[in-house]
Amino acid sequence: MNTFELLGQGLIAALQVQNLIYALIGVTLGTAVGVLPGIGPALTVALLLPVTYNLDPAGSLIMFAGIYYGGMYGGSTTSILLNTPGESASIVTALEGNKMARQGRGGPALATAAIGSFIAGLIATLGLAFIAPFVVKFALSFGPADYFALMILAFVTVSAAFGDSPLRGLTALFIGLGLGIIGIDQQTGQTRLAFGVLDLLDGIEVTTLAVALFAIGETLKTAADREQVEASVMAVKGSVWMTLEDWKRSWGSWLRGTFIGFPIGAMPAGGADIASFLSYSAEKSFAKKPEEFGHGAIEGVAGPEAANNASAAGTLVPLLTLGLPTTATAAIMLAGFQQFGLQPGPLLFANNASLVWALIASLLIANFMLLVLNLPLIGLWVKLLTIPKPWLYAGILVFATLGTLGANGAMSMGFGSVRISFELVLLLVFGVLGYLLRRFGYPIAPVVVGLILGPMAEQQLRRALSISQGDPAVLFHSPISLVLYAVAIIAVLLPMIMRMRGKGAVLGQLASDED
Amino acid sequence: MSVGQSNSTRRPDGAALVIAVILAAISIIIFWQTSQMRVPPIQQRVGPTVFPYIVAAGLGLLAIGTLISALRNGFPARSKDDYGPIAWIIGGLVAQILLLSTAGFSVATGVLFALTAKGFGRGPLWQTIPIGVIFSFIVWFIFARGLQLSLPMGPVERFIVTGSF
Amino acid sequence: MNKLLLAALVSGALSMPAFAADYTILAPAAPGGGWDQTARTMQEAFTAEGISGNVQVTNVPGAGGTIGLAQFANQDAGNPNALIVGGYVMVGAILTNMSPVTLADVTPIARLTGEAVAIVVPAASDIQTLDDLVAKLKENTGAVSWAGGSAGGVDHITAGLIAKTIGVDPTQVNYIAYSGGGEALAAILGGQVTVGISGISEFASQIQAGELRLLAVSSDERVPGVDGPTLKEAGIDLAVQNWRMVAAAPGITPEQKAAITADVKALATSASWKAALETKGWVDTYLDGEAFDTQLAADIAATETILKDIGLVQ
Structure with missing residues (x-):
């Protein structure tokens, strides 16, 4: 049987009324839990997976697919509306998305995120069905030296999120890099900068830092600024829907985001966060109006949101073809598959063809359900902004602390009968840091980016040099790494050239805006 | 434009000076902690101390940059916070x-x-x-x-x- | 009632849900991992067999289980209803992390399951047998790169023990640590490293598909369903097992310990437990009482020696 017939059969199975209901329940649950700040897709899937255990394998898979995509998508909603991303992959979404929301354009921002996620999910799921074996070959050919080159590219592109001051941008990045050193060094098992605190041995949790800097920091800053407390929010200015111009500006970003996200998601050491960073900087480079970036450019929402969803489907490539769980979410999924005696691996497609195709078909259906569920709800989500600020921010803090406690809630410190959760202490400390960074004009995103990329870059470099027994030539050995370095150099030079060429026009624009 | 104004006033920004000092302190702490580390005799060409030293050096340079910026009043205007x-x-x-x-x-x-x-x-x-x-x-x-x-x-x-x- | 009072007094923590559940099982790892799955499988089997009415699982991840262990030893002291899942990885982590709380601070009950470590090469490798690998190691130890789990874990320890047994310097072993089985497997399949070393379940489907060649397994006996010799059969006198165990709280009475051991034994011999092992591919290595204590002490001593030899522990 060829691929089309198999997929067709899978779709027929998935399209039964009962399975559609499961998909709808899955998407609703996934979105509802994923939307809470501090609860990212991994925790959402871990929490909701047991719900699926009581169903038959096909129903279970389809509900699971819904939870997965719903959880992925849910994170972007609070990121856009409240500037409180719940996980690392929707941080860049907050950069432009929240600016749009503040201008009363939260509706179009959510819409471009939803439609972009749908298109990316659709293309990437089809990619999973038809080209997975090729993609996985490409992904496996990445050695440590190539990953290091990819990290260098990602570092170069972080500067896209620096805002107006390179000094403050770099400072924020280095604070993140410094936090990234904390904990056990993976290659030697030695502890670094843990100051004898047991809870620091595993390093700083990215989610805790992101939730603290964004959710807590944002709450403190808003509360401290009387004008902001008293300002009445205009939830919607203009249409809730995307205008023709929004569509024109979004579609290219959706496609670029998809093509960045899918292969990076498929890489064993890639991930949705890196895909979203790269997509953001690509959008900034390609944008017709780069000066809008930092002030609510719709491309900056459309691209990264497509990238992180495409990457979610990409993660399934190594999982289904090789049995490789490359993210925490995928590892939880693997455990889920084993519940039905499915062993992901090279023989999965041969041994369990019908279930695998049912899963792929389920992903397509879930993706569609997500759009059906979320587009009409955008009007409702935007109403979040009209909740009176005291209740809104009090609620945000409740969920931020709940997510942190649920993911990492050991009460390992204390005195007498009072036990303390160290993770909540970190949340408080980083929340204050987030406030101070905002107050003094430092960008927030580079701190989190530094924490994510720093340890990865270090580990890959040291692995590469260890395998080569210290020969640095290994770093420039493979064509892949050379191409990546070349792209990195272009990424640095291109904006400079564009700026020089376009300077006259931009300055003229500024001058006319002045009066 | 705030940039133009701040360049003319020339009074050092106190809060920014404090930030410079904090960055320098973090840099020194990382240097000191890393120098105390025991590096195991395993096959490691780039050991576990190299990255911390790079980060510490970077933070040190940024502290100097922040100091200069503070003296020149390069920080953006701040809102009055309660x-x-x-x-x-x-x-x-x-x-x-x-x-x-x-x-x-x-x-x-x-x-x-x-x-x-x-x-x-x-x-x-x-x-x-x-x-x-x-x-x-x-x-x-x-x-x-x-x-x-x-x-x-x-x-x-x-x-x-x-x-x- | 006395027991409950004592528990409340010693731990002082009202958060302990001793009233709501017969047993609470602490999994010192994130949801989804091996220890978490062990804890949740125990939960299901305990209730299915009616050994315990209401079982709750708590996850306290971090630092090879030592964070969970520390919390357990502090908060649940004297609580006869509290259990913690652990394993061999914890033994290494306690040593490398210089953890203030060790397995001596809890009451080990029984070993439940075990897994062999497998040594594999990609199908295209010129290494055909374990002898070829040994020859390469003896020729230039550093030129052989090993991919496995985190530094100081059971994979690293096994690699070091192999080097030591064949008479090469364990500190020269070029061990490349990866965070999870998936990432290490990708590096092995992609031909980035010379050999891979990890739990047999990580590699089983790749070996079956012919993508990886199994050189040896570390267990005493061959692993059923997998075609490959043990280290001993291949000429290296060594056996390592990555076992998982269950322990009870410190400060419980001998009677309480006996009662818990009886419950765990009933669990381990129950039909639902055996069925669960079957589906998950775990090997039953149940051992309790003095035999387990002896084996645990021997494992801890051997681990300390090899970690010192590798240079990870002073």
Whole structure:
């Protein structure tokens, strides 16, 4: 049987009324839990997976697919509306998305995120069905030296999120890099900068830092600024829907985001966060109006949101073809598959063809359900902004602390009968840091980016040099790494050239805006 | 334009000077801690101390850059912030941390909820604390009972779930 | 009632849900991992067999289980209803992390399951047998790169023990640590490293598909369903097992310990437990009482020696 017939059969199975209901329940649950700040897709899937255990394998898979995509998508909603991303992959979404929301354009921002996620999910799921074996070959050919080159590219592109001051941008990045050193060094098992605190041995949790800097920091800053407390929010200015111009500006970003996200998601050491960073900087480079970036450019929402969803489907490539769980979410999924005696691996497609195709078909259906569920709800989500600020921010803090406690809630410190959760202490400390960074004009995103990329870059470099027994030539050995370095150099030079060429026009624009 | 103004005034920015000092201090701490590390005799061409030294050096340079920027008044204008609301919210977070193990999730988080609302000017506490506790209990029930998330129980949760303290 | 009072007094923590559940099992790892799955499988089997009415699982991840262990030893002291899942990885982590709380601070009950470590090469490798690998190691130890789990874990320890047994310097072993089985497997399949070393379940489906060649397994006996010799058969006198165990709280009475051991034994011999092992591919290595204590002490001593030899512990 060829691929089309198999997929067709899978779709027929998935399209039964009962399975559609499961998909709808899955998407609703996934979105509802994923939307809470501090609860990212991994925790959402871990929490909701047991719900699926009581169903038959096909129903279970389809509900699971819904939870997965719903959880992925849910994170972007609070990121856009409240500037409180719940996980690392929707941080860049907050950069432009929240600016749009503040201008009363939260509706179009959510819409471009939803439609972009749908298109990316659709293309990437089809990619999973038809080209997975090729993609996985490409992904496996990445050695440590190539990953290091990819990290260098990602570092170069972080500067896209620096805002107006390179000094403050770099400072924020280095604070993140410094936090990234904390904990056990993976290659030697030695502890670094843990100051004898047991809870620091595993390093700083990215989610805790992101939730603290964004959710807590944002709450403190808003509360401290009387004008902001008293300002009445205009939830919607203009249409809730995307205008023709929004569509024109979004579609290219959706496609670029998809093509960045899918292969990076498929890489064993890639991930949705890196895909979203790269997509953001690509959008900034390609944008017709780069000066809008930092002030609510719709491309900056459309691209990264497509990238992180495409990457979610990409993660399934190594999982289904090789049995490789490359993210925490995928590892939880693997455990889920084993519940039905499915062993992901090279023989999965041969041994369990019908279930695998049912899963792929389920992903397509879930993706569609997500759009059906979320587009009409955008009007409702935007109403979040009209909740009176005291209740809104009090609620945000409740969920931020709940997510942190649920993911990492050991009460390992204390005195007498009072036990303390160290993770909540970190949340408080980083929340204050987030406030101070905002107050003094430092960008927030580079701190989190530094924490994510720093340890990865270090580990890959040291692995590469260890395998080569210290020969640095290994770093420039493979064509892949050379191409990546070349792209990195272009990424640095291109904006400079564009700026020089376009300077006259931009300055003229500024001058006319002045009066 | 704030940039033009600040260049002409030339009075050093005190807060920015403090930031420079903090960055320098972090740099020194990383240097010092890393120099205390024992590097195992394993095959490692680039050992576990190289990256910390690079980061420490980078932070040192940024401290100098921040110092220069502070002297030249290169920081953007700051809004006038009220510290009262911040104190309420931080107080709420501290209260939650301290109360969690003994009073349980609902009471501790209810206090956080009420103090945060207070920070935004909504009170009085005798009204908002019960609201917060009820809200937090509903959240606790959904996540701890429905979704098996491990969240600390206290007398309130135990009483409602099991009927005894 | 006395027991409950004592528990409340010693731990002081009201958060302990001793009233709501017969047993609470602490999994010192994130949801989804091996220890978490062990804890949740125990939960299901305990209730299915009626050994315990209500069982709750708590996850306290971090630092090879030492964070969970520390919390357990502090908060649950004297609580006869508290259990913690652990394993061999914890033994290494306690040593490398210089953890203030060790397995001596809890009451080990029984070993439940075990898994062999497998040594594999990609199908295209010129290494055909374990002898070829040994020859390469003896020729230039550093030129052989090993991919496996985190530094100081059971994979690293096994690689070091192999080097030591064949008479090469364990500090020269070029061990490349990866965070999870998936990432290490990708590096092995992609031909980035010379050999791979990890739990047999990580590699089983790749070996079956012919993508990886199994050189040896570390267990005493061959692993059923997998075609490959043990280290001993291949000429290296060594056996390592990555076992998982269950322990009870410190400060419980001998009677309480006996009662818990009886419950765990009933669990381990129950039909639902055996069925669960079958589906998950775990090997039953149940051992309790003095035999387990002896084996645990021997494992801890051997681990300390090899970690010192590798240079990870002083």
